[in-house]
Every structure is written in C-alpha cells, then in structure tokens.
Amino acid sequence: MAYPSIAIPGQPLGLSSQYASGPGTHVQNAHICASILGPVVEYAQDTKASSGKTRDSPPPVLSVQRSAQLVSNDAALTNVLPEVDAVVLARVTRINPRQATVAILVVGETVCSDEFQGLIRVQDVRATEKDKVKIFSSFRPGDIVRAQVISLGDQSNYYLSTAGNHLGVVMATSDGGNTMYPISWKEFKDPVTGVTESRKVAKPF
Structure with a gap:
C-alpha cells in the first residue's frame, strides 16, 4: 500500500511484513501505524550487524517526524489558507x-x-x-x-x-x-x- 505524505495518529502506513517500525510509529494488527502527527519518512536500515558482517537486505523503515520538523526552509514557511471543502x-x-x-x-x-x-x-x-x-x-x-x-x-x-x-x-x-x-x-x-x-x-x- 502507498503510504501518505502526512500521517495522523492511528493511521495505517504499511504492512509490517514489508516495512520496519521506526520512530513515531507502532505495530498493530500486522500494520505499521502512525503514533504521532507529522510527515512520513522512509529510509533504509543499516545493512551491517554489530559484528561487521553484512546482513540480508532488511525491510525499509517507516517513521513519522513531529510536524515541527517540516519547517526546514523558507519554502516551508509559506502558509496555506483553508478553503471551502478542504x-x-x-x-x-x-x-x-x-x-x-x-x-x-x-x-x-x-x-x-x-x-x-x-x-x-x-x-x-x-x-x-x-x-x-x-x-x-x-x-x-x-x-x-x-x-x-x-x-x-x-x-x-x-x-x-x-x-x-x-x-x-x-x-x-x-x-x-x-x-x-x-x-x-x-x-x-x-x-x-x-x-x-x-x-x-x-x-x-
């Protein structure tokens, strides 16, 4: 399933068989779900174990950042106005x-x-x-x-x-x-x- 760019708490993001749970998420009924409000981020896990050996390709990690982290550049500061039907x-x-x-x-x-x-x-x-x-x-x-x-x-x-x-x-x-x-x-x-x-x-x- 395609995960949203912005998640709300409790929203399913993907199957736990396809992704690993990262910060801001939890696993419920075999789904990775958002625990907080914010943008969804996918990243690869470290493929090296603590012993230095390369592991089999692990699933990517899904995490949710706190919404305050969105404001990282001047473009992000441009505010959007609510419109009718939004x-x-x-x-x-x-x-x-x-x-x-x-x-x-x-x-x-x-x-x-x-x-x-x-x-x-x-x-x-x-x-x-x-x-x-x-x-x-x-x-x-x-x-x-x-x-x-x-x-x-x-x-x-x-x-x-x-x-x-x-x-x-x-x-x-x-x-x-x-x-x-x-x-x-x-x-x-x-x-x-x-x-x-x-x-x-x-x-x-």
Whole structure:
C-alpha cells in the first residue's frame, strides 16, 4: 500500500511484513501505524550487524517526524489558507454548549506554519439528530479532529463540520492521560483503565 505524505495518529502506513517500525510509529494488527502527527519518512536500515558482517537486505523503515520538523526552509514557511471543502486536522482548544473552538494544524496534507482558528457549531457536529447533539459528549479540549471547511466565516474564525462518517475525533486522551482507541462511532476506550468516553468518532482509515 502507498503510504501518505502526512500521517495522523492511528493511521495505517504499511504492512509490517514489508516495512520496519521506526520512530513515531507502532505495530498493530500486522500494520505499521502512525503514533504521532507529522510527515512520513522512509529510509533504509543499516545493512551491517554489530559484528561487521553484512546482513540480508532488511525491510525499509517507516517513521513519522513531529510536524515541527517540516519547517526546514523558507519554502516551508509559506502558509496555506483553508478553503471551502478542504479537509483539515485541528486541535480542540475549548468548548461551550454551543460550539467547539479549534486550532487548525493541517490543511489537506500541508502542515500550517501558523495556526488558524475554527469553530464547530453544535448544528454542524453530525448530519442526523442535530437537536440531540451535545458538544460536551462530542469533543474535549486536546482532541485531534478531522473536519471539513464549510464556510470562511468571519475575520477570525473558519466554520468547520464533522457531519460525515470520515469526520470527527481521530485522536483523544482520556481523563487518566492515556491515548484512547475508538470502539464505536461514539466512544473511545482507555486501554489502561478500560473506561470509555463519549466522542463524535471519525471512521478509521
């Protein structure tokens, strides 16, 4: 499988039979998966063992760099602006009963050099039963969300939507500080404590 140029936590990158797991990745169900947000890098393993003997050709290593490492030259500093219909990754910064405020980190596959502020209003969380949506059951501060830009909004905010199966929370940390995994379209589970927490979950890749 072809791996993406930018990975989000939990995203499969390749088969563990074809690649070795490097920094920023882990192995799950025979797949190399991203553990952090950032660009995917492939490199060859050292073909010499500690004894100095050449080993059989080992599989290449897949790793994920932290997104801050992208800004390595002047070209990388050119910021990309979110546009209507663009899919973005954002971090939830605060919530209230009417909306979640987020900081947009990635537009498409381009990591932003500056953060843009966006809003996910309660009516834009999901496509059905909008009158039953509760922001506090959908998002928590610190969550990483995949969303779609639906309006350029006002001068300070982009309006975003998670009303799609592929949109919603892609990474969440439990109250106990552990990275959780999705178990349904509306719940994440803490692998350490076993406690579940409500979220508007994005369908995994």
